[in-house]
Amino acid sequence: MIWGKKRYTFVIIPDANSSVRRFEVPKLIPYIAGAGLLSLVIVTLTLYVLHARTAMVASDLQTRVKSQDTLYATTVQEKNQTIEQLQNEVINLSRQTSDMKTQIDDIRKLEDEVRTITGSDKTTAAVNSASSGLAMGGTNRPATDDEVQDMLEQTRTLLTDMNEEVDKLKHSIVNTKEAALAVQKKQRVTPTIWPVDSRTITSGFGLRQDPFTFRPSFHSGFDISAPLNSKVHVTADGVVQSTGSDSLHGNNIVVSHSDGLQTWYMHLNKINVDKGEKVEKGQVIGLVGSTGRSTGNHLHYEVLKNGVSIDPKPFLK
Known part of the structure; x- marks a missing residue:
């Protein structure tokens, strides 16, 4: 209590010709001011450290976000490329399936010709026209998922039909082969050629x-x-x-x-x-x-x- 009543006197002398000014403050005020200044410095340093750490975390997060964005963009691009490649493969598979169907029809047509030669019953073969030319054109519009799905369904159906056609064709060709061999054998033992070159x-x-x-x-x-x-x-x-x-x-x-x-x-x-x-x-x-x-x-x-x-x-x- 006694120590708190003591005072400090601050003397301000502006210059030699000016009067001296005196201020009395309680002895506790400088300590309080020092403590406040020290607290302010500590708080400032703390805020600075926190700001620095926050800036580092933000920079790290920003770097991570950029890296993730780059990875995401790369992944999306690779996915799009993969999807486009799969779509092209579906288109090629559909084209190959159609070509194979045409070849099967051609084989059936050839079999009909063999049956005609051998005198067997003729089957009906539907021959599809296949585009063999390389000239192409038209607008460039990306294929939609529905269009690709429709092509897949058509190709799946065509492949199923082709499997049935191939099974039938196998049996039919076996029968045709047997008939052709029988005709060939009969031709070998039948006098059908001229005995001399003269006619x-x-x-x-x-x-x-x-x-x-x-x-x-x-x-x-x-x-x-x-x-x-x-x-x-x-x-x-x-x-x-x-x-x-x-x-x-x-x-x-x-x-x-x-x-x-x-x-x-x-x-x-x-x-x-x-x-x-x-x-x-x-x-x-x-x-x-x-x-x-x-x-x-x-x-x-x-x-x-x-x-x-x-x-x-x-x-x-």
């Missing part, structure tokens, strides 16, 4: 005037004019039933085929096969001559069904 028929099948007696007679085959030693080809796969020579037929060969068919080659100059030998369609079995009852170089070609001579014309293509 000059000097005497046909049926009634004619005999070249020696000039009387009406029945001619059981085709006389095909050809130069001496022209190659004679067997007209179907078979087995040589007989070879021989006599005054009527000259050097001759009989070949047996399937279904009771036989072919007979007469007036040969030379025989190149032996009895019992297997021969293949188109194989050279002899040479054209004029042996036996003949007026000149030619081949007498005869087709027999169950031992009876028939007209060779329907067989020759």
Whole structure:
């Protein structure tokens, strides 16, 4: 209490000619002012430190936000690129699916042609027109999600239909192959080719005037004019039933085929096969001559069904 009543006297001397001024203040005031100043300094330093830390945190957050923004922009860009790439792949898949469908239709069309050749029943094949040109144009508008989804649905449906088509096509091709092999086998054993290169028929099948007696007679085959030693080809796969020579037929060969068919080659100059030998369609079995009852170089070609001579014309293509 006594210490609090004490006072400090502050003397202010402006200059030598001015009067002196005195101020008395309680002794406690300077301590209070010092304490307040010290508190103000501490508060200022504290606020400065807090501001500095806040600035650092804000700077760090700003850096993080920029980094996240950059990462987000990069992610969005990569996602957009991925989506665009997937859309292009969907478009390419749809185009490839359409091309494959066209190829399947082409295979069906080819199968129909094979069936026509083999004489089988013809199926109906719908052929889609595919765009094979490279010229393109139009406005540049990004594809929407709905459009891509529609294309996916169409492609999915088309692929499902194609799977069914492929399954049917497999069975159909197997049947066509079997039919083609059967036709091929039948063609091999059916005398459908010409026995010589010449197509000059000097005497046909049926009634004619005999070249020696000039009387009406029945001619059981085709006389095909050809130069001496022209190659004679067997007209179907078979087995040589007989070879021989006599005054009527000259050097001759009989070949047996399937279904009771036989072919007979007469007036040969030379025989190149032996009895019992297997021969293949188109194989050279002899040479054209004029042996036996003949007026000149030619081949007498005869087709027999169950031992009876028939007209060779329907067989020759």
